[in-house]
Amino acid sequence: MSSVNTAIQLSVRGDSSTSTCGTDLAQGPWEFDLDAALQGVPSYGPGASLEDVAPATTPVQGQIPPEYKDASDAELDARIMAAKATLGDKVVILGHFYQRDEVIKYADFVGDSFQLANAAKAKQDAEAIVFCGVHFMAETADMLSTPEQAVILPNLAAGCSMADMADIESVEACWAQLEEVYGDLTATDAEGKVPVIPVTYMNSSAALKGFCGEHGGIVCTSSNAKTVLQWAFQRGRRVLFFPDQHLGRNTAKAMGVPLEQMPMWSPRKPWGGTDEKTLQDARVILWHGFCSVHRRFTVAQIEQARLNHQGVRVIVHPECPMPVVDAADESGSTDYIVKAIQAAPAGSTFAIGTEINLVNRLAAEYPQHTIFCLDPVICPCSTMYRIHPGYLAWVLESLVEGTVQNQISVPESTAVPARVALERMLAARP
Numbered sequence: 001m002s003s004v005n006t007a008i009q010l011s012v013r014g015d016s017s018t019s020t021c022g023t024d025l026a027q028g029p030w031e032f033d034l035d036a037a038l039q040g041v042p043s044y045g046p047g048a049s050l051e052d053v054a055p056a057t058t059p060v061q062g063q064i065p066p067e068y069k070d071a072s073d074a075e076l077d078a079r080i081m082a083a084k085a086t087l088g089d090k091v092v093i094l095g096h097f098y099q100r101d102e103v104i105k106y107a108d109f110v111g112d113s114f115q116l117a118n119a120a121k122a123k124q125d126a127e128a129i130v131f132c133g134v135h136f137m138a139e140t141a142d143m144l145s146t147p148e149q150a151v152i153l154p155n156l157a158a159g160c161s162m163a164d165m166a167d168i169e170s171v172e173a174c175w176a177q178l179e180e181v182y183g184d185l186t187a188t189d190a191e192g193k194v195p196v197i198p199v200t201y202m203n204s205s206a207a208l209k210g211f212c213g214e215h216g217g218i219v220c221t222s223s224n225a226k227t228v229l230q231w232a233f234q235r236g237r238r239v240l241f242f243p244d245q246h247l248g249r250n251t252a253k254a255m256g257v258p259l260e261q262m263p264m265w266s267p268r269k270p271w272g273g274t275d276e277k278t279l280q281d282a283r284v285i286l287w288h289g290f291c292s293v294h295r296r297f298t299v300a301q302i303e304q305a306r307l308n309h310q311g312v313r314v315i316v317h318p319e320c321p322m323p324v325v326d327a328a329d330e331s332g333s334t335d336y337i338v339k340a341i342q343a344a345p346a347g348s349t350f351a352i353g354t355e356i357n358l359v360n361r362l363a364a365e366y367p368q369h370t371i372f373c374l375d376p377v378i379c380p381c382s383t384m385y386r387i388h389p390g391y392l393a394w395v396l397e398s399l400v401e402g403t404v405q406n407q408i409s410v411p412e413s414t415a416v417p418a419r420v421a422l423e424r425m426l427a428a429r430p
């Protein structure tokens with residue numbers, strides 16, 4: 001099976017019947033870096049997050065030297081391999097499941113954000129960690145690696161539109177309003193519970209992880225969200241869950257929390273767009289955030305897959321909207337999806353609701369199965385797609401010359417409480 005990038009190029013040239021959500025995806029990502037720099041307005045670029053508005057604080061990537069933009073695929077390949085060989089164990093390259101194949105092929109480790117953060121932690125001999133993922137992942141790797149190690153994000157514009165939907169100022173403003181409703185947020189009731197526990201998804205800035213660490217809260221991943229919510233309910237009357245409403249809702253619903261006790265908090269509305277009575281009755285307050293990749297999946301796509309493929313097993317990621325999760329056979333993290341496919345008997349058919357790069361790679365790795373993406377339109381994660389082999393060649397060759405480009409460094413004042421929230425997550429037990 002061809003890579004997502006090849007499929008997009010064929011689609012744009014009219015050489016394939018597959019459609020893509022953005023013909024701009026066929027261009028080099030530096031075109032969007034240039035637009036953002038010229039207009040002073042950061043953008044997520046083409047792909048699933050194109051319609052999302054990037055906050056003004058979103059990092060903008062400067063132009064990389066022309067030699068990296070003009071090089072052929074073969075030249076970039078030779079340069080990356082040569083730089084990797086020269087650097088040897090001094091560098092470790094991490095590749096997220098959703099990264100394009102043209103970059104993944106150079107990765108020493110491939111996995112989800114938490115697996116990669118742990119891989120970074122395990123490679124203490126590497127002086128540089130090149131993270132081919134998005135900004136919050138590089139921040140987590142920086143917090144879990146040693147102070148001597150430099151974490152590098154090859155394209156600074158590789159953010160995450162979902163993570164950007166909850167910024168620290170909005171979360172602090174929300175917290176202050178919740179204090180007006182619930183009173184002292186550190187006071188415990190007769191059962192020893194505080195009014196509200198903040199829970200942030202791994203897909204959030206280091207500042208939000210730090211907020212959780214400072215306010216008795218915790219981090220969760222899509223693999224352990226249920227365990228983390230149980231941990232939070234042992235300590236608090238209710239949970240403030242950010243930034244992904246869908247993971248929060250799907251997880252809490254499966255735990256038996258009624259939907260009417262899960263109000264939405266819209267950060268730009270007074271009282272989050274809700275009211276005091278609703279907040280008093282709430283069990284989980286859901287931040288109005290979402291992943292634009294997973295929001296594309298629909299119940300109609302599932303119905304179509306069932307019509308076209310008898311016996312198809314539909315697995316979707318819990319970042320998908322609740323009706324999609326309810327209509328699927330199963331929902332689970334990327335790790336769950338990979339393991340389900342690995343364990344299935346040969347000849348199984350899977351319709352998968354997660355990012356297209358991972359789905360296509362699984363289809364190529366497991367030819368004994370039929371595996372396809374629920375969404376028929378090729379629409380990768382916009383920000384992950386901003387990392388192109390040209391950027392990887394640039395950061396690696398710079399390292400060979402002794403220059404660290406695009407270092408992601410979390411200040412200790414944020415990293416210390418953020419590590420507390422991460423440690424609580426690691427210690428949480430079902």
Ligand code: SF4
Binds near residue numbers: 049098163294
């Ligand atoms: S897939 Fe969604 S949550 Fe993941 S990096 Fe892309 S926008 Fe963010």
